[in-house]
Amino acid sequence: MRWMRVVLVGAVLLAAWPQTSAAQNKPTPAPAPADDPDKDPNASQPDFTLIGLPTTLRVPRFSSAFRVTHRFLRPLGAGDFGDLTSDFFGLDSGAQIGLEYRFGLMRGLQVGIHRTSNKTIEFFGQYSLLQQKDHGFGLDVMASIDGTNNFRDSYTPALGVIVSRELGSHGAVYLEPIWVNNSNPLPSEVVDDNDTFVIGVGARLRIRPTVYVVGEILPRVGYDPGVNHASFGIEKRAGGHVFQLNFSNGFGTTMGQLARGGTNNDDWYMGFNISRKFFR
Amino acid sequence: MRRVTRVLVVLAATLMIGCDEKLSDLTGPTPDLTPTFSSIQHNIFEAPDSAGRAACTQCHNAVGRLFNGLDLSSAVAYTNLVNVASREKPGVLRVAPGDPDNSYLVHKVEGRPGIVGLRMPFSGPPFLTDGQILVIKRWIELGAKND
Numbered sequence: 246m247r248w249m250r251v252v253l254v255g256a257v258l259l260a261a262w263p264q265t266s267a268a269q270n271k272p273t274p275a276p277a278p279a280d281d282p283d284k285d286p287n288a289s290q291p292d293f294t295l296i297g298l299p300t301t302l303r304v305p306r307f308s309s310a311f312r313v314t315h316r317f318l319r320p321l322g323a324g325d326f327g328d329l330t331s332d333f334f335g336l337d338s339g340a341q342i343g344l345e346y347r348f349g350l351m352r353g354l355q356v357g358i359h360r361t362s363n364k365t366i367e368f369f370g371q372y373s374l375l376q377q378k379d380h381g382f383g384l385d386v387m388a389s390i391d392g393t394n395n396f397r398d399s400y401t402p403a404l405g406v407i408v409s410r411e412l413g414s415h416g417a418v419y420l421e422p423i424w425v426n427n428s429n430p431l432p433s434e435v436v437d438d439n440d441t442f443v444i445g446v447g448a449r450l451r452i453r454p455t456v457y458v459v460g461e462i463l464p465r466v467g468y469d470p471g472v473n474h475a476s477f478g479i480e481k482r483a484g485g486h487v488f489q490l491n492f493s494n495g496f497g498t499t500m501g502q503l504a505r506g507g508t509n510n511d512d513w514y515m516g517f518n519i520s521r522k523f524f525r
Numbered sequence: 526m527r528r529v530t531r532v533l534v535v536l537a538a539t540l541m542i543g544c545d546e547k548l549s550d551l552t553g554p555t556p557d558l559t560p561t562f563s564s565i566q567h568n569i570f571e572a573p574d575s576a577g578r579a580a581c582t583q584c585h586n587a588v589g590r591l592f593n594g595l596d597l598s599s600a601v602a603y604t605n606l607v608n609v610a611s612r613e614k615p616g617v618l619r620v621a622p623g624d625p626d627n628s629y630l631v632h633k634v635e636g637r638p639g640i641v642g643l644r645m646p647f648s649g650p651p652f653l654t655d656g657q658i659l660v661i662k663r664w665i666e667l668g669a670k671n672d
Contacts, residue, residue, distance in 0.1 A: 399546055432548040434560060435663040439545065 281305045283352065284525050288414040288451060292487045292520050293347060293355075295447040295461045296476040297503050298421055301383035301409040303373050304349035308524035314343035314361070315519075316496040320512035335515045341496040359391075359499055367391035367499040371407070383409040387423070391499040393430075401501030402426045405443075412450075416457065421445035425504035429468040438468035441504040455482045459489065463503055471495065471506035478518075485522040490515070551656035554578065560663040561672045562603060569657065570597040579648045595619070603671045606630060613641045622669040625662035634658055 283305035290302040293310060304310060317335035324332075332338060340362070347357030353373035360366045369389035377383045390402040405423025412418065421444070428441040447461030460477040478491030493514055495507030549556035554574035558564055568574070570581040585597040593612045595605055606620045611629040620628045629640075634653050636644030644652060653661075664670075 427545055430546065431659070432546040432551055434548045435551065435659050 281352075283349070284308070287411075289411040289417045290409070290449070291457065291482045292480075292489075294518070294520070295419065295449060295459050296478055296489070296491050296493065296518065297474065297498050298419065298445045298447050298461050298463075299369075299371060299385070299387055299407055300417070300419065300449075301373060301376075301385045301407050303353055304347055304355040305524055306349045306352050308522070309346065309348045310520060310522045310524075312343075312345040312347075312359075312518060312520040314345065314359075314498045314516070316341045316493065316498070316514055316516035318496070318514065320508075320514060321492070322511060322513065340516075341498075343498045361498055361502070363393075364395050365391050365393050365499055365502065366396040367501070369500070377409070377411050381410075383407075383411070385409075389500045391501045399427070399430050401428055401499075401504070403500040403504070405445075414451065416448065416450040419445065419447040419461075421447070423500065423504075425500055428501055428504040436468070441465050441467040441469060443504055445503075456480070457482070459491070463506075465504060465506070468504075469506060471508055472510050474503050474507045475510075480518075485524070487518070487520045489518040489520075491517060548660075552660055553654050553656055555657060558657060558660050560660045560667060562664060562670065563672065565661055565664055566597075566599055566602055569653070569661070570602055571599060574657075576651045576654070578651045578653065579646050581646060584647060607669045607671075620665055620669050623666060625665040628665050631658065631662055631665070634661065 283303045287302060290300050293300055293302050293304065294312070317338050317340045319332055319335035319338035321329060321335060323329075329335075343359055343361040345357060345359040347355050347369075349355050354370070356368070356370045358366065358368055367389055368391075369387065371385050371387040373383070373385050375382065375384040385407040386405070387407055388402070388404050390400055392401070393399045403423055403425040405421055408420045409417050423443050423445060425441045425443060427439055429436050429439045433439040443463045443465040445461060445463045447459070449457050449459045451457050457480050458477070459480060462473060462475040464473050472494060474493070474495050474497055476491055476493035478489050480487055480489035493507065493516060494510055494512065495502075496514065496516075497503040497505065497507070548559065552558040554576035555568040558568040570585075573580045581597045584592050585595050587596045587598050587601070595612070596602070597605070607622060609619050611617050611619050614629055617627065617629045617632075619630050625631050631637075632640050633645045635658060636652070646652065
């Protein structure tokens with residue numbers, strides 16, 4: 246057993262040595278950069294998304310955020326109220342779950358990845374072109390591409406702009422024209438429409454100092470199966486977290502999924518989003 | 526501004542890699558099949574496929590017994606199909622241009638309830654794949670042209 250102790254001590258020393266050495270060689274720390282206004286809490290835009298649609302909140306440079314999306318698969322209208330309560334409002338059912346990570350690559354530019362449990366992976370990027378403090382409204386350009394079967398099969402790129410207007414500290418409204426290419430999973434030779442043009446409309450209203458109601462709807466033209474995606478919810482901001490309970494007519498969270506719409510307007514599904522900012 | 530341009534170029538490049546699905550992935554055992562009459566004639570009516578499906582003209586030909594008067598040989602197939610009433614189920618067109626759901630050809634290859642006789646091909650399975658049927662339906666949807 247002695248040899249193990251020697252190895253352990255050796256490993257600890259080895260691990261510690263470069264840090265010590267680096268610390269000794271480290272030059273005098275540079276003065277702290279000017280405070281990044283992107284790190285300031287924004288009462289009217291507390292999160293990077295409404296429910297599925299993006300907002301114009303900027304990720305500070307070299308900072309990041311994480312989000313979990315969760316959509317229960319049980320329609321709330323199935324069965325009577327007794328059935329609904331016995332299924333605990335859908336919480337006993339399966340769910341489509343998404344995990345998302347976004348990173349501020351440079352000031353105003355964020356990139357991220359979102360994977361949903363039906364094996365769709367979405368890569369996205371967003372650049373802040375105009376800010377409300379200078380122009381009276383916010384304008385971002387966004388691009389994304391999602392691919393099914395772990396980004397091996399059907400690819401759906403999207404390109405659009407996000408226009409936001411903050412209402413003081415009472416919330417914000419959004420208009421998001423987005424072109425979603427190849428939203429139809431069939432080859433273009435056998436379909437009338439292969440793309441979808443959506444105009445996302447959404448709002449977040451602050452009803453208490455840290456409580457908001459949110460809603461979004463995506464009218465669309467082109468390939469438009471099912472019904473237009475619609476969703477509403479209520480959320481609570483708690484420091485760097487935002488906890489959101491939402492109700493949607495579908496399970497979509499990537500741009501391709503949102504463009505393909507909801508199932509129908511008689512079936513609504515409960516879900517939640519939890520996001521966490523990894524900065525102040 | 527140069528930075529913004531660079532970002533926009535990256536965004537555009539992102540779109541460019543979004544590619545349409547290949548039709549051959551859908552049509553499986555007949556990778557050259559397209560929604561045109563000549564292609565359907567060549568790949569479906571007149572030829573077996575790699576999945577083992579028999580050619581329609583194995584039975585529906587001018588030489589042997591004419592199955593319900595439907596000869597699918599290349600010289601006459603189009604005129605025997607499009608806007609021609611089914612002999613098996615009078616009142617329904619074999620191919621109703623623009624209306625695949627009311628085309629008896631589609632009913633027969635899909636094996637829908639209500640058909641008279643058996644699902645085609647007679648020797649199936651294997652039958653036509655969903656992708657192959659979708660291409661036939663698309664040809665009808667586009668007007669069932671003699672293209």
